[in-house]
Amino acid sequence: MKVLAASSVAHPNIALAKYWGKRAIPGNYPAVPSLSVTLDGMATRTTLRFDPRLTEDRFILGNELVLGRPLERITKLVDEVRSEAGFTTRASIVSANDFPTASGLASSASGFAALALAAVTAAGLEWSPARISDLARRASASAGRSIYGGYVRLDAGPLAGDGSQELAAEPVAPASAFPMKVVVCVTHEGAKAVASTDGMIRTMQTSPFYERWLSYGVENEQALREALLANDFARVGQLAEASALAMHASALACGVSYFNGATLEIMKQLRLLREVGLQVYGTIDAGPHVKVLVRPDQEPIVTPKLRAITGVVRTIVATPGGEPRVERIEASA
Numbered sequence: 420m421k422v423l424a425a426s427s428v429a430h431p432n433i434a435l436a437k438y439w440g441k442r443a444i445p446g447n448y449p450a451v452p453s454l455s456v457t458l459d460g461m462a463t464r465t466t467l468r469f470d471p472r473l474t475e476d477r478f479i480l481g482n483e484l485v486l487g488r489p490l491e492r493i494t495k496l497v498d499e500v501r502s503e504a505g506f507t508t509r510a511s512i513v514s515a516n517d518f519p520t521a522s523g524l525a526s527s528a529s530g531f532a533a534l535a536l537a538a539v540t541a542a543g544l545e546w547s548p549a550r551i552s553d554l555a556r557r558a559s560a561s562a563g564r565s566i567y568g569g570y571v572r573l574d575a576g577p578l579a580g581d582g583s584q585e586l587a588a589e590p591v592a593p594a595s596a597f598p599m600k601v602v603v604c605v606t607h608e609g610a611k612a613v614a615s616t617d618g619m620i621r622t623m624q625t626s627p628f629y630e631r632w633l634s635y636g637v638e639n640e641q642a643l644r645e646a647l648l649a650n651d652f653a654r655v656g657q658l659a660e661a662s663a664l665a666m667h668a669s670a671l672a673c674g675v676s677y678f679n680g681a682t683l684e685i686m687k688q689l690r691l692l693r694e695v696g697l698q699v700y701g702t703i704d705a706g707p708h709v710k711v712l713v714r715p716d717q718e719p720i721v722t723p724k725l726r727a728i729t730g731v732v733r734t735i736v737a738t739p740g741g742e743p744r745v746e747r748i749e750a751s752a
């Protein structure tokens with residue numbers, strides 16, 4: 420049997436313990452370990468078809484043909500699969516997110532996870548989830564974590580090497596082990612100001628706080644993982660908020676700023692809500708949106724309060740889960 424095409428589904432994830440910065444070696448290895456939660460309900464669907472008639476890869480995202488740098492990143496990933504499978508046939512890739520790309524949810528995480536899964540399957544390779552995670556991670560480190568549902572850890576990269584070492588994410592706990600809701604507070608509709616890789620590189624090269632962030636990132640991830648496994652919601656929330664603030668402090672110290680006025684207002688309101696007994700904690704990625712971690716029983720009380728904050732454009736309520744899967748395989752005899 421020769422596999423020709425495969426369709427896959429993968430979900431976005433949000434880091435509770437953030438990754439920010441890369442090891443100064445090839446291979447896109449993160450500088451600190453990270454711990455994330457994959458989210459159910461939102462998905463990227465990707466169909467990849469190897470087509471001998473094509474002279475180069477063709478990528479359509481949400482009905483639009485994509486060229487330039489994004490296409491190069493896709494071709495690089497598929498090239499690794501082609502070289503392992505021993506052929507050079509180009510691919511047509513059609514991908515769509517069922518959540519808004521400007522929602523502040525990392526579409527690159529679900530996007531590259533879905534692409535890696537579809538490409539490996541369509542090439543007829545029987546790779547372990549760890550190997551697929553390593554492939555996705557090379558394109559976007561957070562994508563390595565979307566190869567698993569629930570709570571997932573990605574270690575920091577090796578200190579030395581040529582970039583060929585495998586580094587895969589690994590599941591830490593199923594979604595059911597730590598009940599939580601994530602309320603995404605969208606504060607701006609549009610593309611982010613500084614791409615995460617550019618922001619990281621500037622932080623690595625010029626932030627006076629980068630070294631401290633590296634040691635803090637390690638301590639924070641370990642403490643957060645222990646709190647998660649002990650099902651200690653308040654501690655997980657505190658550590659997740661602290662991780663995001665430390666990451667942004669290191670970036671802010673060299674002029675890399677992702678916040679807008681609403682970002683700060685939401686963080687202030689979360690502190691006030693905690694004072695009246697609600698367990699709400701915020702985390703922020705490379706954009707101005709705040710993702711609020713809340714206990715499931717408190718979510719119906721908290722979401723309307725978040726929606727009422729000036730500058731919150733809309734809210735999306737997400738739940739941990741999100742195991743990726745292959746939906747369809749097409750093969751010839």
Ligand code: PMV
Pocket residue numbers: 433434436437438439453525527528559560561562615616703704705
């Ligand atoms: O995986 P990238 O290159 O898109 O970077 C992700 C960076 C953060 O979202 C800010 C943190 C993380 O660990 O996901």
